[in-house]
Amino acid sequence: MHRTTTSPVISVSGVTKDFGTTRALDHVDLSVEQGEVVVLLGLSGSGKSTLLRHVNGLERPSSGSVRVLGQEVPTLRPRALRTMRGRVAMVFQQFELVPALTVLENVLTGALSRLRGPRLGVWSYPRAVRTAALTHLDRVGLLEKAHQRADELSGGQQQRVAIARALMQDPEILLADEPVASLDPESSAQVMRLIREIAADDGLTVVCSLHQVDIALGWGDRIVGLRHGAVVLDLPTAGISKAQVMEIYGRVSTSSAEIRVIATELGDVELLDAARSTGDR
Numbered sequence: 593m594h595r596t597t598t599s600p601v602i603s604v605s606g607v608t609k610d611f612g613t614t615r616a617l618d619h620v621d622l623s624v625e626q627g628e629v630v631v632l633l634g635l636s637g638s639g640k641s642t643l644l645r646h647v648n649g650l651e652r653p654s655s656g657s658v659r660v661l662g663q664e665v666p667t668l669r670p671r672a673l674r675t676m677r678g679r680v681a682m683v684f685q686q687f688e689l690v691p692a693l694t695v696l697e698n699v700l701t702g703a704l705s706r707l708r709g710p711r712l713g714v715w716s717y718p719r720a721v722r723t724a725a726l727t728h729l730d731r732v733g734l735l736e737k738a739h740q741r742a743d744e745l746s747g748g749q750q751q752r753v754a755i756a757r758a759l760m761q762d763p764e765i766l767l768a769d770e771p772v773a774s775l776d777p778e779s780s781a782q783v784m785r786l787i788r789e790i791a792a793d794d795g796l797t798v799v800c801s802l803h804q805v806d807i808a809l810g811w812g813d814r815i816v817g818l819r820h821g822a823v824v825l826d827l828p829t830a831g832i833s834k835a836q837v838m839e840i841y842g843r844v845s846t847s848s849a850e851i852r853v854i855a856t857e858l859g860d861v862e863l864l865d866a867a868r869s870t871g872d873r
């Protein structure tokens with residue numbers, strides 16, 4: 593791989609983020625090494641998106657430090673921030689493609705941040721960029737869809753187009769915010785496998801938020817669990833069991849209503865029954 597760094601590529605220390613009276617992140621520490629594939633696991637509202645948005649400078653911490661690729665993100669001036677963001681690609685739950693453009697045009701837009709001037713249509717991009725876009729489309733298995741409108745594709749295919757678009761940045765870090773939350777199980781598996789393969793092939797550092805424990809368990813190198821904005825779990829994926837994840841979530845749960853949500857998420861029937869029979873405390 594073409595990049596080698598010894599210090600962590602992402603280093604979040606003591607980050608707290610308040611939105612008014614809502615504490616979205618609570619003294620979060622997270623250190624990610626180059627090439628690591630990390631899952632941020634947590635229920636809705638646990639702070640996953642907010643943490644990812646701090647890594648690419650879309651949010652500023654209320655307190656604490658966010659270092660990415662050797663730079664303190666909140667202190668970067670707009671130009672330096674743009675350059676840094678060029679090295680950090682992001683994919684989203686809702687894909688964020690332009691529906692009326694072709695698949696190829698959508699992928700090409702991934703190169704816009706490093707090209708000068710506006711571009712209209714495939715032929716307005718330099719040949720090398722067009723070739724790269726087709727190569728990335730081939731990598732995600734959608735070369736034959738290049739000239740189809742993006743909104744004619746299935747959800748899973750659209751997410752793969754979004755991944756190809758992200759690769760146009762030649763990123764060092766890929767942030768994926770619930771990339772499979774709106775996909776069926778089969779498409780989810782395909783997208784997750786693709787991200788894993790690309791990470792391994794390119795030595796890409798990946799931080800991916802998920803709420804599905806089952807997907808998280810079989811996927812990355814490490815699972816970081818968030819709850820109410822705080823890190824409650826940070827363990828290598830190898831050897832970690834569903835019960836262990838459950839125990840940690842359970843230990844920090846305060847009400848049976850919360851435990852019901854977690855049990856449903858985990859598909860843990862026994863726990864669900866127990867939570868139902870206890871009623872709200």
Ligand SMILES: Nc1ncnc2c1ncn2[C@@H]1O[C@H](COP(=O)(O)OP(=O)(O)OP(=O)(O)O)[C@@H](O)[C@H]1O
Nearest residue numbers: 611614615616634635636637638639640641642643
């Ligand atoms: N811009 C904002 N203004 C006010 N509150 C916010 C803002 N962004 C996030 N929050 C709040 O911060 C908390 C964490 O939200 P966040 O979106 O990071 O969670 P999440 O784990 O990504 O959940 P989801 O998967 O549902 O998006 C929530 O209580 C949310 O309502």
